[in-house]
Amino acid sequence: MPAPVVIAIIMGLLGLIVGSFIAAVTVRLPRDEDVVFGRSHCMSCGAPLKAWHLVPVVSWLVQRGRCAMCGAAVSPRYLLIECGAAAIGVWAGLSGAEAGWIMVVATAVLGWQLLLIALIDAENFWLPDELTLPLIVTGLIAAAVIAQGWPVASLIGAAFGFGSLWALAALYRLVRKRDGLGGGDPILFAGAGAWVGWMGLPSVLLWACAAGFSVVLTLLITRRSVSGGDRLPFGTFxxxxxWLTWLYGPIGG
Structure with missing residues (x-):
């Protein structure tokens, strides 16, 4: 394999392209627009964008964050998402280079999927099946390729991940008479089990709870009121x- 730095650069450039697509999906999917064949257009004037308007990062910087047709401001979120996806690509290249291309590609694919899912849930409190079900499929495929055989731990993880969160959501609904988890959370947790195996699921929950607690703590520190009825994007957590369990393994393992 090439040097890790070369791999990281290649994956980072690929991440810019993937990030541009992710940014488009985060806008189109909640609007029920075609995410594959839909034409990119300005959100202000509706004018279709040319190919040179869509070069990741460069187009936004050259146009100074404005639409080339109407001059309306273009949110920097597109730039940040592209850079975030590039960072995931670089991370995958550096962390997986010693293990080979399979680990590099698997890590990047997982990271990009999780970035899209996290953004959609954070912005819309929604985990569509179109995003969570493929996470299960790619996780099982990756596990099978890496293990070169049946991914037993991942199959058990997917089943247990779905069943445990589904049961927890049903119990919460029975006790509190309202939903505590969204319908997409059990499917996402099944995807988690497919990627990290059943042994990694407790770590996923611990990291998720830590992330959620940090958000609540931040709200409290900034003197915003927090109540039991507040919604938090648990799918993002x-x-x-x-991601952290995949990179660093189960806590205490």
Missing amino acids: LAIGV
């Missing part, structure tokens, strides 16, 4: 937990 789960995505963080999956």
